[in-house]
Amino acid sequence: MLLAITGFIMIFLIIYLLLQTKANPTAIFVIVPIVCAVVCGFDFAQISAFMKKGVTTTMPVAVLFIFSIVYFSIMSEVGLFDPLVNFLVRRAGSNVVLVTVATGCIATIAHLDGALAATLLVTIPAMLPLYKKLHIRPVVLCVIIGAAMSIMNLLPWGGPVARVGVVLNADVNALWHTLIPLQIAGVFMVLGFSAFMGVLEKRRGAGLHPTGKAAMLDEDASSARQETDEEAESLKRHGWYWWFNLLLTAAVIGMLCFTHIQLYAAFMIGLSLALVVNFPDPKMQAKRIKAHAGAALGVPMILLASGVFLGVLTGTKMMDAMAHTLVAIIPGFLGPYFHIIMGIFAVPIGMMLGTSPYFFGLLPLAIGVGQQYGISPENMSHAMLVGKNFAVLVTPHAATTFLCCGLAGVSIKQLIKFCTPWLWALSIISLILALILGIVTI
Incomplete structure (x- = not known):
């Protein structure tokens, strides 16, 4: 129970601090998880292992962000x-x-x-x-x-x-x-x-x-x-520069879509060629890189720091404890509508848990509970899948969320405050459409 409570407090505190801009996101994603892990009784050697594993998962996206x-x-x-x-x-x-x-x-x-x-x-x-x-x-x-x-x-x-x-x-x-x-x-x-x-x-x-x-x-x-x-x-x-840049960008996008090359590798190649061709002077190349260094380095730092959060969340088993708690708090009389409830609240729950923990941690538990009330695994899965998809861009610890912020030039606070209500409303509309179409049944 301590793990579950601490996990919820950690997530709510991180979201609150991000929205209130009380500190830089990098500091938030590092300090808060470490403090919570210590509260749960983990020593620094264990926490370091959690951090290493978490940062390893976010490293490729951080590199992708820098070059893209x-x-x-x-x-x-x-x-x-x-x-x-x-x-x-x-x-x-x-x-x-x-x-x-x-x-x-x-x-x-x-x-x-x-x-x-x-x-x-x-x-x-x-x-x-x-x-x-x-x-x-x-x-x-x-x-x-x-x-x-x-x-x-x-x-x-x-x-x-x-x-x-x-x-x-x-x-x-x-x-x-x-x-x-x-x-x-x-x-x-x-x-x-x-x-x-x-x-x-x-x-x-x-x-x-x-x-x-x-x-x-x-x-x-x-x-x-x-x-x-x-x-x-x-x-x-x-002139020909424009055509070269167009073909180069098409090639980079083609590598993203049709090959198995790492995303960051495609942009490493593309950026190198773009710099050499468009700015033959090495001093000018360095100047253009420096001009975009702020945008290119700020968000990757946050991504790497969010790996600390993910590592602590999964390594301490807080995620498993939170998933069990979420399923257990549903009152019995709402059991037959459990899948609808999970579908309605899929966006905020998905924002807290992230994609893999949501589907591999929470969904199996929800299926087990739903079967006790006559809800088929397919019915539960459809309801939770339809709703969760709309949290994909507003999950505060997801790499793509920060990629979106960096590309569009908006803060994480602006993104979450503006986008979450609209996307949550669309998720509920989609759930209603699924009910009308018979994909989800009551």
């Missing part, structure tokens, strides 16, 4: 995305709704490979310049991508469906065939949600000629932009 951020930052400043942005601006004009719907389409297509990081790395760098030009908040870009990924994650090669298949000992393709009607309905839901977010942003004053709050923010930043316009223009690369 610098790569896409350089691609942006040399003008690779300018034709796309200018084309979309011409086509959309001041139609903010069209831009947000296009974001939903791009994110949906980009997530066909089922890789969260690749979807973020493709969609955000391409769309963020347009969002800035039209004065649309970057968190809107994040929440639309989060919604699209949540629906597309129902593909058989997506991580959550594969994990459910393992737990049920079922064929993953057969499981996906059951979910296809929900996925089709979900795509339309995402596009509708994207349009809705566009309407909200337009009411805030977003557009080519902003009004209200967006206009005031634009006026405040105008002088700063004027000072940097000349320097930014000097970094643009036209």
Whole structure:
């Protein structure tokens, strides 16, 4: 019981401190888990082993972040995305709704490979310049991508469906065939949600000629932009450079989607070639790397620190104790609706536990309890799978969450506060759709 209580306190404290910005996330993810582990009676040798194992799991994503951020930052400043942005601006004009719907389409297509990081790395760098030009908040870009990924994650090669298949000992393709009607309905839901977010942003004053709050923010930043316009223009690369950068980026994305090469290796290769070709002068190469060092190093530090949290959470067995407690607190009279309850609260629970502990730790326990009330394992799995997917972008200790923050230039506090309510609401709507379609039954 001590482990469970301490685990819940640790997670709630970390989320509270992140939202209140009481300290840097790096310090939060290191100090709080260590203190909690000590409270539970673990010595420093054990805690060190937990830390080592946890950091090992986040290291590849931290390296990926360093090289991908610098790569896409350089691609942006040399003008690779300018034709796309200018084309979309011409086509959309001041139609903010069209831009947000296009974001939903791009994110949906980009997530066909089922890789969260690749979807973020493709969609955000391409769309963020347009969002800035039209004065649309970057968190809107994040929440639309989060919604699209949540629906597309129902593909058989997506991580959550594969994990459910393992737990049920079922064929993953057969499981996906059951979910296809929900996925089709979900795509339309995402596009509708994207349009809705566009309407909200337009009411805030977003557009080519902003009004209200967006206009005031634009006026405040105008002088700063004027000072940097000349320097930014000097970094643009036209002619054959543009074609080289386009082919290089396509090759990097191709490696992400169609090969088994490590994600960070693809960006290491891409960044090296981009620097050498676009900036032959070694001093200029060092200057461009230094210019993006803040963004490229800050978040990886947080990712490595979050490995301490994950290592303590799993190594101390807090996760197992928390999962048992969550299942045990459901009152008996709600037993027949246990799967619906788990589906409704899947987002906050998923935010606390993370993907693998949720499916491999909590789901088997929930299935066992549900069977006592006549709920089939498939029914329980479907309900918990549909809801949990929408927590994928707002899990405060997930690497992709910080990757999204870094690419979009938003803080973890902004991301969680803005995106969580919307994504939780979408998860409940998806659960209702699953009930209507007969995928989840009462």
